Amino acid sequence: xxxxxxxxxxxxxxxxxxxxxxxxxxxxxxxxxxxxxxxxxxxxxxxxxxxxxxxxxxxxxxxxxxxxxxxxxxxxxxxxxxxxxxxxxxxxxxxxxxxxxxxxxxxxxxxxxxxxxxxxxxxxxxxxxxxxxxxxxxxxxxxxxxxxxxxxxxxxxxxxxxxxxxxxxxxxxxxxxxxxxxxxxxxxxxxxxxxxxxxxxxxxxxxxxxxxxxxxxxxxxxxxxxxxxxxxxxxxxxxxxxxxxxxxxxxxxxxxxxxxxxxxxxxxxxxxxxxxxxxxxxxxxxxxxxxxxxxxxxxxxxxxxxxxxxxxxxxxxxxxxxxxxxxxxxxxxxxxxxxxxxxxxxxxxxxxxxxxxxxxxxxxxxxxxxxxxxxxxxxxxxxxxxxxxxxxxxxxxxxxxxxxxxxxxxxxxxxxxxxxxxxxxxxxxxxxxxxxxxxxxxxxxxxxxxxxxxxxxxxxxxxxxxxxxxxxxxxxxxxxxxxxxxxxxxxxxxxx
Amino acid sequence: xxxxxxxxxxxxxxxxxxxxxxxxxxxxxxxxxxxxxxxxxxxxxxxxxxxxxxxxxxxxxxxxxxxxxxxxxxxxxxxxxxxxxxxxxxxxxxxxxxxxxxxxxxxxxxxxxxxxxxxxxxxxxxxxxxxxxxxxxxxxxxxxxxxxxxxxxxxxxxxxxxxxxxxxxxxxxxxxxxxxxxxxxxxxxxxxxxxxxxxxxxxxxxxxxxxxxxxxxxxxxxxxxxxxxxxxxxxx
Numbered sequence: 001x002x003x004x005x006x007x008x009x010x011x012x013x014x015x016x017x018x019x020x021x022x023x024x025x026x027x028x029x030x031x032x033x034x035x036x037x038x039x040x041x042x043x044x045x046x047x048x049x050x051x052x053x054x055x056x057x058x059x060x061x062x063x064x065x066x067x068x069x070x071x072x073x074x075x076x077x078x079x080x081x082x083x084x085x086x087x088x089x090x091x092x093x094x095x096x097x098x099x100x101x102x103x104x105x106x107x108x109x110x111x112x113x114x115x116x117x118x119x120x121x122x123x124x125x126x127x128x129x130x131x132x133x134x135x136x137x138x139x140x141x142x143x144x145x146x147x148x149x150x151x152x153x154x155x156x157x158x159x160x161x162x163x164x165x166x167x168x169x170x171x172x173x174x175x176x177x178x179x180x181x182x183x184x185x186x187x188x189x190x191x192x193x194x195x196x197x198x199x200x201x202x203x204x205x206x207x208x209x210x211x212x213x214x215x216x217x218x219x220x221x222x223x224x225x226x227x228x229x230x231x232x233x234x235x236x237x238x239x240x241x242x243x244x245x246x247x248x249x250x251x252x253x254x255x256x257x258x259x260x261x262x263x264x265x266x267x268x269x270x271x272x273x274x275x276x277x278x279x280x281x282x283x284x285x286x287x288x289x290x291x292x293x294x295x296x297x298x299x300x301x302x303x304x305x306x307x308x309x310x311x312x313x314x315x316x317x318x319x320x321x322x323x324x325x326x327x328x329x330x331x332x333x334x335x336x337x338x339x340x341x342x343x344x345x346x347x348x349x350x351x352x353x354x355x356x357x358x359x360x361x362x363x364x365x366x367x368x369x370x371x372x373x374x375x376x377x378x379x380x381x382x383x384x385x386x387x388x389x390x391x392x393x394x395x396x397x398x399x400x401x402x403x404x405x406x407x408x409x410x411x412x413x414x415x416x417x418x419x420x421x422x423x424x425x426x427x428x429x430x431x432x433x434x435x436x437x438x439x440x441x442x443x444x445x446x447x448x449x450x451x452x453x454x455x456x457x458x459x460x461x462x463x464x465x466x467x468x469x470x471x472x473x474x475x476x477x478x479x480x481x482x483x484x485x486x487x488x489x490x491x492x493x494x495x496x
Numbered sequence: 497x498x499x500x501x502x503x504x505x506x507x508x509x510x511x512x513x514x515x516x517x518x519x520x521x522x523x524x525x526x527x528x529x530x531x532x533x534x535x536x537x538x539x540x541x542x543x544x545x546x547x548x549x550x551x552x553x554x555x556x557x558x559x560x561x562x563x564x565x566x567x568x569x570x571x572x573x574x575x576x577x578x579x580x581x582x583x584x585x586x587x588x589x590x591x592x593x594x595x596x597x598x599x600x601x602x603x604x605x606x607x608x609x610x611x612x613x614x615x616x617x618x619x620x621x622x623x624x625x626x627x628x629x630x631x632x633x634x635x636x637x638x639x640x641x642x643x644x645x646x647x648x649x650x651x652x653x654x655x656x657x658x659x660x661x662x663x664x665x666x667x668x669x670x671x672x673x674x675x676x677x678x679x680x681x682x683x684x685x686x687x688x689x690x691x692x693x694x695x696x697x698x699x700x701x702x703x704x705x706x707x708x709x710x711x712x713x714x715x716x717x718x719x720x721x722x723x724x725x726x727x728x729x730x731x732x
Contacts, residue, residue: 049606051651172598175690182697189701192708 012377017195018137022145024193025130028088030152031095031187032127036064038160039115042173049173050108057108060115062396067120068127069392075128076385077246084129084136088191091125092184098122099181103174115177119184126187128388132381133194135372142372143319147310147365154302154361247382254440255374256383258433260390263367266330266426267394269419270363272402273337273356274298280412286346294349298357305361313366323438326363326370327431333359334423341413374437507581511588513613514672515561520583522571523553533575539567560585563674588613590669592678600685605654607665607680614647615669615676623664631665657684 012018043057078087098118105111130149138145167176250256277298281291309329312318318325336355343352368384375383402415512518522535535554554571566587572580590611599605609618620631620642631640631652641653650669654661665680 048608049604051606168598169595170598171685171690172600174600174603175598175685178690179693179697182694182701185698185701186704189704189708192705192712195712 012137012139012142013197014138014140014142018145020193021133021137021195022149024088024190025134025149026152026155027190028092028126028130028152028187029149030156031184032068032123032130033153034156034160035095035119035123035184036061036068037157038164039064041161041164041168042176045168045173046108046111050111052108060108060111063112063116064120064123066392066396067117068124069388069395071121071124072128072388072392073246073382073385075124076132076382078125079129079132079381080246083194083196084133085191085194085196087125087129088194089188091122091129092187092189092191094122094125095119095184095187096122096181099177099184103177103181122184122187126191128384129194130190131368131384133197135368135377135380136197139377141314143313143322143366143369144307144310146369146372147307147313150364150367151303151306151361153364154299154306158296158299158303246385247379248386250375250379250383250386253375253379255437256371256386258430258437259371259374260387262327262330262426262430262433263387264390264394265429266363266423267391268398268401269334269337269422269426270398271395272398272415272419273340274360275399276402276406276412276415277353277356281346281349283412284344284349286349290346294353297350297353298360301354301357302361302364305358306365309362309365310369313369321438322366322373323370323434324431326366327427327434329359329362329366329427330430331424331427333363334420334425334427337416337420337423340416340420507584509584509586511612512560512566512585512673513588513615515559518558518560518585519555520558520569520571521553521555522573522581533573533579536572536574538570538572558585560673563587566673587671587674587676588615588669590615590667590676590678592667592680594679596681596683598683598685599657600687601657601659603657605657605661605682605684607652607654607667607682608645609650609652609667609669609678611648611669611676613671615671617670618642618644618650619668619670620652621666621668623666628666654682659684659686 039061043054043060046052047054047057075087095118098114098121101118102111102114105114131146134145134149135142164176164180167179171179274295277294278291281294282288313322313325333356336352336359340352340356343349371383371387372380398419402419405415405418406412510518510520520537537554537556554573556569556571558565558569560566566585569583569585570580572578588611590609592609593607597605597607620640621628622631623629629635632642639655641655643651643653645651650667652665652667662682662684665682667678667680669676669678
């Protein structure tokens with residue numbers, strides 16, 4: 001009964017309420033990415049008030065970033081259990097509480113906790129579910145949807161930066177944190193728009209789940225050991241339980257592993273150039289305002305590049321080969337960094353910033369789209385959690401390693417070379433591995449086709465499903481990945 | 497031991513922290529129209545002779561022994577046109593904060609004064625009407641704390657702020673050749689000041705949330721007559 005039910009469930013709407021959800025995701029993702037960057041304006045003042053060094057203040061940002069990415073799996077588990085809506089609303093509340101309490105902090109340690117952990121965790125509960133629900137509401141137009149949702153980040157940054165400056169000048173840092181806490185509560189509003197949709201893994205599984213759930217509840221609410229049967233089943237189901245909410249079988253998934261390795265490598269060189277762009281500009285003698293203007297150029301180009309990339313990625317020619325497009329974007333990004341040391345004048349840096357903005361936007365727009373493409377919407381929830389916690393390490397390591405290179409050699413160019421090299425390497429790796437992956441997928445598809453043609457009894461139903469798949473996708477002959485996804489969803493249903 | 501200037505009319509600030517010898521050079525750009533001009537060095541209006549001369553550059557050497565030697569030195573190149581450059585020799589400036597410092601009642605205010613060179617002494621003043629009142633000597637230490645973070649950075653903390661504490665504060669650094677001042681403006685806000693925008697934003701969030709929840713309930717009631725499948729999914 002379960003597989004048939006799932007088969008009859010309607011596909012992603014690709015529109016309608018989906019656009020409202022997209023707007024909510026835009027806001028939520030925007031806050032998640034832009035908020036930590038926007039806080040930098042307050043740091044100098046806080047550094048003076050608490051009498052700390054610059055690196056101690058920088059830890060606030062690092063803890064926040066680490067928590068946002070590190071809490072990914074927790075986010076995934078919660079979404080698998082409760083759906084996106086309550087998780088995002090709770091996340092928004094947590095962010096608000098975090099910043100409001102930060103306004104009353106009297107030491108740097110308290111700031112680490114309030115701004116770093118609490119707000120960071122709240123943002124994690126915002127980011128992942130938003131990305132997940134976009135994947136649930138869109139299929140045909142998913143690249144465009146992803147591109148638009150990710151565009152939230154530069155838009156929010158361009159809004160937050162002057163807003164933070166204004167708040168700081170009028171209310172000081174404490175008042176600003178208080179008001180920012182209230183502003184973050186808007187994430188709850190964004191979350192409220194995330195109407196649940198689609199077949200959920202928890203629903204589809206067999207009655208074993210029910211007992212497992214009760215056993216777990218029993219374990220949590222009662223401190224002492226739970227006697228007799230529930231305990232036994234709970235013990236056995238614990239691993240299954242975790243596996244139900246966080247799909248560890250993904251580690252056997254070829255596409256997932258390729259994505260994981262490639263991305264973890266890429267993030268080592270992804271953020272450092274942005275962090276050091278303004279200091280590098282000042283180092284070459286450019287004044288502070290022009291240096292800040294470079295970042296503005298980057299943000300504006302980024303803002304336009306993301307939806308544009310989404311549209312391109314959605315087109316008939318690119319979508320089946322979207323992994324190649326992604327690899328290209330990463331390699332392009334790396335090439336920009338490698339060429340940056342050649343730009344010595346301000347005009348050169350402006351050109352670099354524009355191309356960097358373009359490349360950065362392209363990569364970000366497709367970051368989650370490619371993962372969805374590889375693992376399918378159903379397993380994406382767990383996939384995104386596992387990927388973010390792995391990326392967490394390299395994201396945190398990137399800028400400090402760049403900083404060490406700059407301090408050791410006294411020259412920024414080695415940092416750019418390192419970042420460029422790492423990204424070109426990552427891009428090439430992804431390109432080659434995905435070529436291999438596509439070939440394997442095509443082979444498996446052929447094998448499956450010949451197997452199914454042998455089974456006459458389920459033939460008609462399968463054809464019906466295949467036709468449905470064909471109809472709901474574009475009229476391209478080579479949409480292996482999309483059909484593969486359909487097969488994957490089927491595989492999962494049959495697997496339980 | 498310092499600088500050269502080339503081209504058209506220019507000004508340059510030269511900071512002299514302690515008695516030393518200073519060399520000022522005026523260099524003429526090769527592309528300039530002036531050939532073999534007549535050169536005069538002036539301090540304010542008085543003329544002084546120049547010491548060394550090379551093609552297209554003229555230098556004077558000055559011994560700055562006390563504050564009277566500080567001031568504006570001009571080199572004038574006269575030919576068909578007159579071109580001049582001014583060097584302002586002065587005591588180093590110290591850095592304060594141009595924008596006002598926003599603080600709250602009961603909180604503490606922190607003012608950090610930085611200098612590029614090490615001064616001999618630091619002093620802090622607050623303005624009482626038109627008078628400058630010295631802080632370090634007179635006023636109590638539970639309220640005011642002065643810390644020396646390093647030789648060239650000094651810090652004033654004002655604790656347990658009240659509305660009366662607002663105003664202009666001065667940080668003064670004493671160098672061998674003179675004194676330099678930096679200005680800080682302190683504003684003390686009451687806690688209710690940021691509360692107004694805060695409450696406004698929270699109200700906006702509450703209104704939007706209520707609207708969305710009501711809308712969801714309304715559309716659920718409308719959709720109840722529809723397919724059962726949707727219902728099952730939505731109950732989540």
